[in-house]
Amino acid sequence: MIYVVSAVVIVIFVILLFEYRIKNPDTVILYEKNDNIKMRTGRYYPRHFSLALPKTTYTLTPLIEATAKGNLDIKVKLSVTVAANINNLPALIKIGGWNANAISKAAKELELILEGKVKSFTENFGIEELSSEKINANLNINTKDSGEKLGLEIISLIVQSYEPSDKKISEALKQQESARIAEQTETLNQKARLASVKIKISADEEIAKMESELELKKLQLKNEELLKEATIAQKRTEEELKRKQLQLEYESKELELLKNYPELLILTPQAARLAEASQSLKNARTVVNLSQQELAQVPELIGMFQNFLKNNLKPSGNSDNKSNQ
DSSP states (O other): OHHHHHHHHHHHHHHHHHHEEEOOTTEEEEEEETTEEEEOOSSEEEGGGOEEEEOSOEEEOOEEEEEETTTEEEEEEEEEEEEEOGGGHHHHHHHHOSSTTHHHHHHHHHHHHHHHHHHHHHTTSOTTTOOHHHHHHHHHHHSHHHHHHTTEEEEEEEEEEEEESSHHHHHHHHHHHHHHHHHHHHHHHHHHHHHHHHHHHHHHHHHHHHHHHHHHHHHHHHHHHHHHHHHHHHHHHHHHHHHHHHHHHHHHHHHHHHHHOGGGGGGSHHHHHHHHHHHHOSSSOOOOOOOHHHHHHOHHHHHHHHHHHHHHHHHHHHHHHHHHO
16 A cells, blocks of 8 residues: 555656646746736746747848839838837737747748738839838837737837849949939038138128227227326326416515515525625626526516615715715
8 A cells, every 4th residue: 555655656746747847037937727828926937838929039131122113122120129018918829829839930921911012102202212211210110009909019110221123223323322322422522612601701790890999999098098098197287287376476475575565575585695895896887687587487577676776876976986086
């Protein structure tokens, strides 16, 4: 009995060891329950009752032969990277089947869809109007729903190359593109030269404007300086006129005083000079020199002084004559 139990246990262990597998991090484990596809979340799973799908990406590079307007053959090479859409696994199983190659099979279906979309797009344009950028933009817009319907997630979709099938047409397009690029380059060069000239002209105008402003400021400062000098000169003139006016008033008052009191003439500077001369030369004629300016300033003073001398020197003159006799 013990041997039988041991044998049963060993058989069960062998079956479990043969049937159950450890889940890898790069796989998703599917199982079917009530006609629904679900994912297993445990670490171990029965391999005969589950499907292990890789979560890694799958890349295909289809070369699509299409036609442009005018029935001209072209070649479009794509690069498409897809992965399983975890949120739509039933669609993936429906397209790819219950096997590990479901992603590659669904990718083949996507390739057929892309081929149809490329052909339907290119036949509406002339061969010179098409470009990799235009085809790529159209595919990225119109293939989002296609990947979801197939249970795939389109990670990237790129048009690697686009060229006509006829080599002559391809060469002509290359020459045309080369000429366009050369013309565009020349246009850019001319625009750069024009921009450089405009910048130089603008800089010259700015420099001339600044120099003109500098000259105006210099003239303004010079005018202000001249105005200050004129103001100072005017003040000096006014002060000089005031001083002369005060001096004239003083001389007028002095002259008026001498008119009223002739005896004060002896105190004037002219009388002082005459007195000095008479003391040094007693028997000689005394000569007192008066400048023209002094004569012009005080003509009345000179007249009064002469009258004063005549009146005061007559007695002394007669006495001298009597003594001589």
